[in-house]
Amino acid sequence: MSEPLALSLGQKFELERMTRIIDSTGDTQSLRGLAKQLLQAWHSQKAATEWVMRQQLGTPSQFGGLAKAATGPSRDSSSQPNVNGLMDVL
Numbered sequence: 001m002s003e004p005l006a007l008s009l010g011q012k013f014e015l016e017r018m019t020r021i022i023d024s025t026g027d028t029q030s031l032r033g034l035a036k037q038l039l040q041a042w043h044s045q046k047a048a049t050e051w052v053m054r055q056q057l058g059t060p061s062q063f064g065g066l067a068k069a070a071t072g073p074s075r076d077s078s079s080q081p082n083v084n085g086l087m088d089v090l
Contacts, residue, residue, distance in 0.1 A: 022034065
């Protein structure tokens with residue numbers, strides 16, 4: 001069985017640093033924008049994880065439509081999710 005997912009010590013420190021920045025921010029507009037960026041990053045990360053899993057398992061996308069499902073998964077770079085610039089938050 002594989003090891004459970006855990007944050008590294010560096011990731012834990014970064015999480016604490018960002019949490020403190022959020023806690024110290026009183027501007028609701030900034031917090032609203034931050035929440036939207038984090039939501040986008042979370043969904044992009046989910047899409048990237050699902051894409052990697054599909055590539056490793058060789059299974060077609062659930063949401064790719066009938067044509068894509070009939071031909072199998074695409075291996076070209078255009079099928080990769082866009083995950084650039086996700087954490088340019090603060």
